[in-house]
């Protein structure tokens with residue numbers, strides 16, 4: 001049965017998510033991980049790990065930043081900290097962090113997460129041969145490619161079934177630079193500021209954009225929601241369903257997570273129906289923030305349509 | 308002793324490969340028919356590759372083939388044969404980004420050197436060591452890496468380091484951008500990038516779907532300025548010693564889609580600068596003529612990217628529309644008759660009597676004059692040379708060489724940016 005991984009923004013939300021039945025919580029600190037709902041400092045993470053383990057569940061910690069020299073030198077110490085906490089898995093996207101993990105022989109399993117770059121079974125198997133126990137497949141890999149991919153991968157994969165999908169990371173402070181140029185609105189460009197951009201002649205689009213210590217991040221106009229496609233996700237045999245609550249706060253995200261847990265259980269039990277899928281869609285619609293919309297992203301795109 | 312870095316130029320076609328090498332490039336990078344990111348650049352067949360390698364090796368230059376797509380399921384059949392054929396052409400290395408292709412290349416073409424593409428966003432020395440352990444010969448650094456970071460990398464690794472020094476810049480962590488996929492179903496990591504970062508966007512906050520508070524504002528010129536992620540181009544001409552002293556092995560010029568004019572000019576300038584520094588580091592200075600030449604093929608303002616800190620609004624391209632080159636490439640010298648001081652030129656763009664023209668050639672030679680007379684192939688006097696590839700002659704008091712190029716028009720520099728001081 002697929003395991004459900006959900007990001008978390010607080011101990012309180014973590015408790016709700018655990019109550020909802022998710023199998024893994026995903027958290028981390030901005031200095032090492034990318035696009036996290038909350039940056040859990042070293043003073044906060046132990047309590048979260050303890051909460052998760054007490055519930056008999058697992059925790060994955062994000063170490064998936066693109067590291068420069070100044071931060072790669074801190075990774076060994078951080079991995080030691082995570083080892084001491086008995087974290088169950090880390091996500092890594094920078095081969096430098098894998099090098100640190102392996103040369104220091106930290107006993108931490110890792111999931112390879114190179115964001116949009118993880119697009120083929122051969123690549124995933126490369127990371128598998130380099131110690132990865134799982135890989136996060138890019139959301140840009142559609143169903144038509146997932147079918148053969150799943151036949152050829154040697155390690156379990158994770159796939160985004162709900163949440164914001166990053167489409168650009170820049171090292172430049174793109175928003176600050178713009179507001180500095182026009183000398184307006186210079187006060188904030190962080191995630192809480194809630195900024196969007198829309199493409200030329202497409203006023204209906206609304207790509208979230210924000211800055212943090214890892215640069216500027218831009219997200220797909222709609223968040224991914226595969227509730228309507230879960231039968232196929234289930235049939236593919238994808239081992240980890242990732243739920244990303246970057247833009248969905250507190251209880252709302254836990255409600256959404258609960259809907260996916262119910263769906264997963266019903267699919268495993270063979271009791272999943274169109275009515276249940278419709279119920280799930282209602283839960284998602286009711287709990288998606290008023291300034292966000294969802295669709296199935298690239299999942300239903302014909303691979304031949306992409307040039 | 309200071310190690311001379313190679314000047315690595317782009318070559319979209321066999322002609323550009325030859326020009327780049329003639330104009331001083333120590334190495335060129337080209338695309339094959341498959342697996343390269345520049346699907347719209349002229350890509351090389353294996354026969355052309357072989358011809359390019361022969362031309363380059365006869366002049367002690369190297370050829371690298373970019374195979375830097377990130378493959379999706381179903382893209383890889385044929386990759387083994389591709390790398391085997393590339394190896395058979397005698398190419399010196401392949402530039403790869405996708406570990407799936409690295410693995411394929413290692414197995415299918417053992418001994419073929421592999422360079423890790425900038426698409427892999429390598430920003431630290433542990434990453435370089437990871438790839439060195441994999442047997443790679445070189446890493447092309449991410450454009451986000453600074454000079455001090457390169458120095459630090461050098462202290463921890465001896466893998467070859469290649470770094471961009473000139474040209475247009477992808478403003479994302481390369482590879483970590485799929486704007487094009489989402490905005491136009493074109494895969495940026497498989498050659499489909501539509502440069503969406505250069506588009507003009509509205510920026511707003513939105514408490515509810517459809518309820519936008521427009522934050523797009525007015526720029527210093529009083530006109531509404533759309534949000535854009537577009538950056539000015541990179542030019543490290545003022546900082547060649549820093550790059551060499553930091554231990555960069557290969558100085559990379561962007562632009563496989565660019566013209567012969569661009570390739571010849573930029574290769575000429577940077578090879579002149581590297582030669583000058585290697586000859587006499589103590590008395591090296593940036594020759595203003597080099598900077599002037601770069602402006603002649605510039606399409607945008609220039610900056611130093613991340614080399615000396617995080618780019619600010621000065622490094623972005625907000626108020627500047629796309630600047631057209633102010634010099635046009637107008638012809639190539641076919642012959643020069645010393646006795647009659649007559650030059651034979653093959654036309655590439657319309658020019659004629661009264662036009663100020665400039666010859667430039669390998670070794671950074673230049674000669675400027677105003678065209679006084681002009682004759683067609685049959686010796687008939689004409690006013691202008693309007694036909695593509697037309698052969699014409701005219702009087703030129705200064706000796707020039709076959710292979711020298713001609714450009715026309717006046718320099719009009721785009722808005723001066725910081726750090727390129729001598730324009």
Ligand code: SF4
Pocket residue numbers: 476477478479482484485486487495500501502503504505
């Ligand atoms: S859209 Fe811009 S940032 Fe993105 S890949 Fe293309 S050039 Fe790079």
